[in-house]
Amino acid sequence: xxxxxxxxxxxxxxxxxxxxxxxxxxxxxxxxxxxxxxxxxxxxxxxxxxxxxxxxxxxxxxxxxxxxxxxxxxxxxxxxxxxxxxxxxxxxxxxxxxxxxxxxxxxxxxxxxx
Amino acid sequence: xxxxxxxxxxxxxxxxxxxxxxxxxxxxxxxxxxxxxxxxxxxxxxxxxxxxxxxxxxxxxxxxxxxxxxxxxxxxxxxxxxxxxxxxxxxxxxxxxxxxxxxxxxxxxxx
Numbered sequence: 001x002x003x004x005x006x007x008x009x010x011x012x013x014x015x016x017x018x019x020x021x022x023x024x025x026x027x028x029x030x031x032x033x034x035x036x037x038x039x040x041x042x043x044x045x046x047x048x049x050x051x052x053x054x055x056x057x058x059x060x061x062x063x064x065x066x067x068x069x070x071x072x073x074x075x076x077x078x079x080x081x082x083x084x085x086x087x088x089x090x091x092x093x094x095x096x097x098x099x100x101x102x103x104x105x106x107x108x109x110x111x112x113x114x
Numbered sequence: 115x116x117x118x119x120x121x122x123x124x125x126x127x128x129x130x131x132x133x134x135x136x137x138x139x140x141x142x143x144x145x146x147x148x149x150x151x152x153x154x155x156x157x158x159x160x161x162x163x164x165x166x167x168x169x170x171x172x173x174x175x176x177x178x179x180x181x182x183x184x185x186x187x188x189x190x191x192x193x194x195x196x197x198x199x200x201x202x203x204x205x206x207x208x209x210x211x212x213x214x215x216x217x218x219x220x221x222x223x224x225x
Contacts, residue, residue, distance in 0.1 A: 011179075035215075042201060043158065044214035090157050101146070101207040105157025 003027070004106035006091050012112045013081050020107045021076040023091030032074040033103065034066060035090040043090055049074060078111075086113045118202045118216035121153045122161045131188040134219050136202030139183045147178060147185045150214065158173070158215075161200070182220045189221075197223045 005024045013019040023032065035043035047056045049068045053097050063085070065077040078085055088110050092103040118138040126132045138147070146165050150158035162169055164176040164185070175188040190194060199218040 042218050045214065088155070092157065101148070101163070103158075103213065104222040105151075105159065108155070108157050110155070 004091055004093055004104050006089075006106035006109050008109060009107060010110050010112070012114060013078075014114050015083065016080045019078050019081055019111065021078075021089050021091075021111070022075045023076070023106055025074050025091075025093045025104075027093050027104060028071060029072070029093035029095050029104070031094045032068060033092040033094070034064075034074070035075050035092065036085075037088040037090055037108070039087075044074070066100070081111070081113045083113050086111055118204055120200075120202050120216060120219045122217065123220040123222070126192055127224050128135060128193055129191050132192050132196070132221060132223075134187045134189075135184055135202055136187070136216075137184045138202070138204045141182050141204050142206065145182075146207050147176065147182075148203045148205070149174070149176065149187045150159070150201045150203065150215075152201065152218070155194045158201060169218075192221075192223045192224050194225060197221060 003026055007022050011019060031048060033048040034046045036046055037043040045057050046060045046064055047066055063079050067075045076089060088108045090108045091106045094101060094103045146163055148163040149161040151161050152158040162174045162176045164173055164178050166178050166182060168202040177186040199220050201215050203213045203215060203217045205213045
């Protein structure tokens with residue numbers, strides 16, 4: 001089945017130790033998104049790729065970076081994780097446009113920072 | 115991006131209809147209204163989307179009045195498995211496809 005896959009599902013890192021989260025998709029969608037969702041809060045958009053065009057949200061900290069080497073894969077790099085970065089990180093994909101626009105979300109990676 | 119306001123939580127019982135109203139007073143002409151459902155420890159899932167009047171699919175209905183300043187998601191005959199957080203989002207489908215999640219409504223279905 002076509003889907004959005006996130007690895008790992010659970011990630012533990014140490015304060016200040018760089019970590020990379022990965023997302024892959026078999027939907028062949030042009031747009032890929034990264035969201036951060038903290039406990040009992042709504043998902044917050046960090047950035048998105050419109051094909052290879054990177055779009056950063058104004059309030060996304062510099063500590064968060066992203067790479068998209070090809071259509072199928074997208075990575076979230078946290079250069080120096082702090083305790084406040086502990087959250088669920090959600091990857092989503094979507095087509096460029098259409099009569100109905102739907103974002104397809106992966107299951108998320110839950111990041112713990114020790 | 116239009117801001118949305120939803121009730122924080124709602125309780126219901128199995129078999130009842132649940133209606134969640136979302137306010138979006140500054141909705142723009144090109145904005146669509148979309149609802150997502152999220153279960154704990156899962157990514158949100160698309161439920162329904164509309165522009166005006168009424169939209170119905172196999173899981174829900176979406177009612178949008180003529181002024182489009184609010185919308186109501188209707189879940190018919192809910193079951194325990196419908197316990198989730200429901201998000202109302204408003205955005206332009208063509209303008210970079212960015213959607214901002216509001217606070218969401220936590221729906222608890224009781225037996």
